Amino acid sequence: MISNDDRRAFTEAMRDVQRLQPAERAAPARRRAQTRIRAKGAGIQAPMTDLGDAMTFDDADPVAFRRSGVSLQNFRRLRRGRLHIEAEIDLHGLTSAQAQSALDQFIHEAVERDTTCVRIVHGKGYGSGPDGPVLKNLVRRRLAATDWVLAFVTADARHGGAGAVVALLKHR
Numbered sequence: 001m002i003s004n005d006d007r008r009a010f011t012e013a014m015r016d017v018q019r020l021q022p023a024e025r026a027a028p029a030r031r032r033a034q035t036r037i038r039a040k041g042a043g044i045q046a047p048m049t050d051l052g053d054a055m056t057f058d059d060a061d062p063v064a065f066r067r068s069g070v071s072l073q074n075f076r077r078l079r080r081g082r083l084h085i086e087a088e089i090d091l092h093g094l095t096s097a098q099a100q101s102a103l104d105q106f107i108h109e110a111v112e113r114d115t116t117c118v119r120i121v122h123g124k125g126y127g128s129g130p131d132g133p134v135l136k137n138l139v140r141r142r143l144a145a146t147d148w149v150l151a152f153v154t155a156d157a158r159h160g161g162a163g164a165v166v167a168l169l170k171h172r
Contacts, residue, residue: 062154070150078168081156088119091135099135103142111148121164
């Protein structure tokens with residue numbers, strides 16, 4: 001609770017303060033990332049290559065995947081977390097089949113909306129058992145398999161760290 005002395009001191013300190021007119025206000029910060037994009041209808045069918053288990057990633061190391069044609073400057077910006085994340089999806093608690101379907105649908109919808117940078121939260125895989133992180137590896141394989149994904153990296157700490165990836169998408 002605020003004491004009367006504190007209330008008087010605050011009132012005295014604010015005595016000369018004037019409300020800003022709408023034209024004098026600062027511009028609002030960038031929009032926050034959408035929590036999830038849901039695909040409706042068929043959307044864009046991204047060419048997918050079924051890599052099966054042929055592509056494996058060492059889950060102890062951060063992942064960094066870049067297709068030819070992606071500038072090193074943009075790739076560095078992605079790795080350093082300097083690109084604005086426009087959409088994200090959280091796959092926690094889904095089965096492999098559900099996660100794969102949701103991820104494919106999410107990527108298609110993001111491309112349809114001309115989204116440039118997305119975050120996919122897959123978790124660290126602590127509950128996956130002896131075979132390692134199931135969703136983490138599934139996400140990495142699916143992202144590498146679609147031509148719509150230009151690059152992806154392990155998210156920096158403020159965006160989920162080893163439990164998420166950030167991907168750069170191609171425009172249609």
